[in-house]
Amino acid sequence: MVRAAALIFSLLAAPISPERIAVGSGNAVDLATYECRDIDRTTIVQRVCYDSAQRALLVAVRGTYQQYCGVPMETFDALMHAPSMGLFVNRVLRIAGADGRYACRT
Numbered sequence: 001m002v003r004a005a006a007l008i009f010s011l012l013a014a015p016i017s018p019e020r021i022a023v024g025s026g027n028a029v030d031l032a033t034y035e036c037r038d039i040d041r042t043t044i045v046q047r048v049c050y051d052s053a054q055r056a057l058l059v060a061v062r063g064t065y066q067q068y069c070g071v072p073m074e075t076f077d078a079l080m081h082a083p084s085m086g087l088f089v090n091r092v093l094r095i096a097g098a099d100g101r102y103a104c105r106t
Contacts, residue, residue, distance in 0.1 A: 023066065
């Protein structure tokens with residue numbers, strides 16, 4: 001009982017910091033403003049994070065996050081409801097993100 005109480009206290013006392021992830025470009029992104037969803041209906045896409053204010057999308061594909069910028073809410077919704085999220089990522093986001101409309105420019 002004492003060990004359980006000590007464990008609970010240590011978890012509550014630990015500082016909570018926003019999650020940061022590394023994206024494919026090597027940059028770190030703070031997820032404090034993102035809404036993230038773990039994906040379990042596909043083996044290709046593991047997680048999707050979207051910041052509607054910045055129109056920024058992060059997609060974890062086989063463990064590597066890819067970042068897309070200027071993504072409208074409609075495109076995010078289409079990804080989340082796509083019959084095949086992997087095909088959607090490859091055909092819509094990657095093509096448009098490589099050097100196109102969803103490419104992040106620094």
